[in-house]
Amino acid sequence: MNLQRTPAPHPIDHLPAAPAELTVTSDDFTDGGPLPRSAGFGFGNTSPQLSWSGAPEGTRSYLLVCHDPDAPVIGGFTHWAVLGIPAGTTSLAADAGAFGTNLGEGTTTLTNDYGTRDFGGAAPPEGDGPHRYVFTVWALDTDNTGLDASTSVAKAQFATLGNVLARGTLTGTYEL
Template identity: 45%
Template sequence: MTETWHDPYKELAELREFGSFDVTSTSVADGQPIATLHRSPGQGGSSVSPQLTWTGFPADTKSFAVTVFDPDAPTQSGFWHWAVFNIPASVTSLDENAGAEGGRGLPAGAVMLRNELGERAYTGAEPPVGTGTHRYFTVVHAVDVDSLDVPDGASPAILGFNLHFHTLARAIIVPTASAEDAS
């Protein structure tokens, strides 16, 4: 992760510290602009979720969750692009477009919540003109239970609340986007 940026997972003293493991991607790179394919249609993209592979997670991991969050969105609460949980512990990667509408590309048992646009899908980056470079915290959470009991209509923030109490470690990759690099 680029050290010059603040990390919303570390900046609040009230949040627990977690161990870390590794996440890699053939789609996005830490600190690098997100390719058009993974941006929203408003910036010429197709909202294709990135490919992710993770290794080195704790041996007692029972499931995973994946979230994509933009803390730089011009809101007071950021912007959730994707939230998936109850990914079986035997799954250590997601293909590109696993976040297609309705979760068609997800493994059996995984649950996808509605993003900020109200869609059960990954929504690509679309930082507004004039808001600078946004960071897209793409996080794989190693979870200590097989299944999180998160209500069907819950927001990604409710998932985050549950993850606070059940995360063993996190793997983070932070690609970027600005309106200016979309053209």
């Protein structure tokens, strides 16, 4: 019997098309490359530096989500989600996901799958092979979604679908 794990499809493949594409980059890793060791759970839980560009006119805020589709649970594992990033913000410094970090007025860090409101470091099971950590940034035409910190990440994504002007992803990998 072959127990080889087949990687889950890329999460972006299941989302409705966005009208435009954002370019998402990082000073800490390249698309498809390894995340810094400090991004690991127990090794610093440090969110990587992220930048994005190409937001269309009318962008009023951003939604950021970091998700591991390769986690050994149904639906993957969300490591970080921030709603209401101001339109004038086009980058986040490394460790911007630290608990209690102020990411701008109106910004709300949602509860990740660890049950905390911060960046929860990468933590693939040892020997499971590399996992993908997909950082997705959505440009939204609203800065008042009516959602608060008690909102689940899935509900925030669903509730803002009609507000998406552009979207982009950057994927890093991590392995123990």
